[in-house]
Amino acid sequence: MTEEFLWEVVFKDGATLKQFNPDGSENSFKKIQERYNEVTCFKLISNSENFEVNLLNGCFTLNNQKIYFFEPEDKINYRLIFFKRRTTVMNSTNIFTEYWLGWQTTINGKNEKRIMRISNKRVYFTEGG
């Protein structure tokens, strides 16, 4: 199965990690989990679209359009959310994939989430605690 989007991550020290290395080998998402608190930016890149979440200021970027839920100057500790939601029915080779990308944080003791769901060429935002 070919992924529609590939990820790329930027860490606090400026280092980047791409899903695939130049030699074609693949990096496990575990490498990101091992440095979760150091992630500053997470990107999903396809041939025609780019989506990213900036964990320094909570900004979502959809093909260069920036979206903020809180003031970027606010000192908020954003934590990365990313997964692919797969769905398939029995006896089918088709697997439908949605990409879920966003952050969670704690504000005044309350968990806050903002997630961008990329599904079938559409983008949906969901909020939750």
Add this chain to the structure above:
Amino acid sequence: MAATINWKVYTGSPLTEAPGAGSSAINVNLLLADSYDSSGSLYAANPISVPSTGSNYSFERVQRAFWTGTFNEITNIKFWKSSGTYSDADLKVTANVTGTWAPEGQTSGASTFATAAIPTTSGTALDATPDAGSAYPAAGYSKYIVTQLVVPSTVTTPGDIGSQLVTFQWDET
């Protein structure tokens, strides 16, 4: 890269997995035999008849998903019947999930485990995420899903009940 899902069906006691490694089950036909319907035709020879009173039952059908390939974690595993209508409104498929399934054998009597109607929406889906937290650093299984067809005496339109689609959904990194 991505995980590859294989659907597995279990029969007998102790359980025997089918089909073999690298293959995925083509159906979970509910029939009056504790057998995997690998040809898709076994159900016709093992029908569940309409009783004069009470209900008749298929053997409990045991299945689960098995993931291989390249992935980091698989979590939030859901299972439900996503489409299909029964030929008679009184027919019923029941379902339940468990991390361990080790009865003396699947029953063709009324299941004491799969007693609730199989969910038909993702919002009410059965949670087949393993108790161990859920995630696989390597190849691994969902929980067991046990289903059974219930045929009560009130059924008036016997025959094939038609295909029903069942769905697995999971979150993957």
